[in-house]
Amino acid sequence: MTAPVELVEIVDAELIDDEGPAPATPPAGRPLVDHHTVLRPGQEIPTAGNGPQYTERDLYVSEETARALDEAEGQEAGPMRAFRTWCASEWRVAIPCTTATYTEYGRHLMGRGLKLSTIRNYMSRIRTSMPVGLKPDNSLYLQLLRDYRKKNKKASRIKQAFPITLPYLIPMMETAEADGRPIGWRDAALFAFGYRFLGRRIEDADVDIEDLTILDDRIKVWVVKDKTHQDEEQEIILHDRPDLRLVARVRRWISYLASQGVTKGPLLRHLLKDGTVASLETRQKTATVRGVYLRGHTVNERVQLWFARAGLVSDGRPVSSQGLRAGGATDLAENDATDEELEEAGRWAKGSPVPRKVYARAARQGKRDPFAKVPMYGHKIAQPELEGAAMSQQTGTQLYTFIADRLDEEMRKKYEEGRGEGAVRRYADELREAMRLHQVLTEAAYANDGARVDEHLQKLTERAATWADHAEHPLKAVAGSAIP
The missing domain is CATH 1.10.287 (Helix Hairpins)
Structure with missing residues (x-):
């Protein structure tokens, strides 16, 4: 007879240590959500497990892209390059910099006696270059700047360029053209274009031949961006006039470029002593950044050269390429152009104080002398x-x-x-x-x-x-x- 078998309940379980139960099995993936996540009804919470699986292919850029990135870094603005150099000399981290470093550099610029506007411009560019969320606090620097302004009256004064109005501009162009040399043709075209375009010197130098549509009585200029319109293409129409002869002067220069085999690229180019256009290979030996494009500094030098050779004299204000822009704006203001017309002609931001404060107001004050109402003393009674x-x-x-x-x-x-x-x-x-x-x-x-x-x-x-x-x-x- 078989002995009875005791029924034993079998439990599906696992052994655990005395410290407590084993942790629960982790989910398939960590939820990938933040305070910006928006899900629709029935939509699953995104996790790392069901997201894209990246490989090395997704992380590396090509050699061509790497070179382009290196070149882009090399074109870093001057204020930021100077800041990096200073940080290296002071054994400080440039990006992202600390508030202490930012404040110390601001005091360094003040110690050099720079203009208030220059310091503001440099410090603003440096702060903008910092990564999002890691910008330094500028309150301490601004506190130093306010004190600097009180103690340095000259630092607040903005040095404005002498305005090269038509009575000065035309003798300059005629002098440049007098000997019939190609470099004079280029400079005359530069002066006529700069005056009528009302551009900043680097904007003049950056114009390409392809950007121009030349008609008999005007020139259309395609502008991809400027200081005020960074993300807005524009077509600027420059009407010609008999005294300026803009179309004739630009056409003559472009024809000369074409005779040298240049039909596209920069409008304003460097010339060798024999009048031939400098090649890219020649320019890259000394101009690693601008290449065949004319440097802004060169534009400045040409303005000063022909102003002096034309026998012209300023009123004490410095002669520079900015005078072309100032000259056009001054002529407009002195001939009763409205504030809005000045804004449009110079492509200033809407509501900018520059055309009103620097040009329009100065022109109006120059025409109006309140003391003219006072009788001339000593003219009726002998003194x-x-x-x-x-x-x-x-x-x-x-x-x-x-x-x-x-x-x-x-x-x-x-x-x-x-x-x-x-x-x-x-x-x-x-x-x-x-x-x-x-x-x-x-x-x-x-x-x-x-x-x-x-x-x-x-x-x-x-x-x-x-x-x-x-x-x-x-x-x-x-x-x-x-x-x-």
Whole structure:
């Protein structure tokens, strides 16, 4: 007889240590969600397990792309390059920099005595170059900058370029073209284009031949971006005029480039001493960044060269390539262009204070003298103590201003009548002579040299006699004065 078998319940279990139960089996993948995740009803939570599986192929770039990235890094803006160099010399990390490093560099720039606007520009570019979320706090730097401004009045003053208006621009172009050399043709085209385009010097230098559509009375310029419009293409129309001869000058230069086998690429290029266009191989020996494109610094040098060779004199403000942009804007402002027209012509941002503050307001103030309402002291009642050098200097200034205005009127009238050839040259020569007479008279007045004052006052009076019947002749307002 078989012994009965005891029924034993078999439990499906696992052995565990005394510390406690074994951890639960982890999920197939870690949820990939953050506070931006949005799921629709019924949609599963994304996890690492059901996401894409990357290989080395997805992580490496090609050699061509690597070289392009290296070149892009090499084109880093000047302020950031200078910051990296300074950080290396100070054994500091440049990117991402700490707030202490950022503040210390700001104080370093102030220690160099830089302009307030320059420091602001540099520090803003550096901060913008930092990775998102790792930008330094600028509050301490701004605190130092406020103190720097209080203690350095000159640092707040913005040095503006001398405006190269038409009476200065045209003699420069005519002088450049006088000997018929290709480099003069290039510079004349550069000056005419820069004045009418109202571009910054690097924007002028970056224009390609393909960007231009040249018609008989205008030039259309395709601009992919500029300082104000970074992500907006534009087509700028530059209407020509008889005194500027923009179309003729640009066409002549482009024709010369074509004769050298250049039909595309930079409009403005470097030339060798024999007049041939410099090749890319030649330029890369010294210009590793700009290549065949004209450097902004070169544009500046050419403006200064032809301004001096044309025998022109500024009012003390520096002569630079910015003067082309300032000259066009000044001519517009002095001829009653609206703020909006200035904005559009110079492609300033809408509402920018620059066209209003720098050009429009200055032009209006130049035309309006509130003290003109005050009667001229000593003209109706003789005042012996005022009838010396001081009074003569005042009269000389009035005569010089009157002569300059009349010369300008005559030049513009001749252009309107189609008799402008050579008019600007004569205008510049006569204006320089009047300016010289006035300057000598002023120096003699301060030296209390009565004889020289009288001599040069007489010369100014004789020159102004050309317009003796003009209603604004200054000597008509002086009681008892006779106009020779």
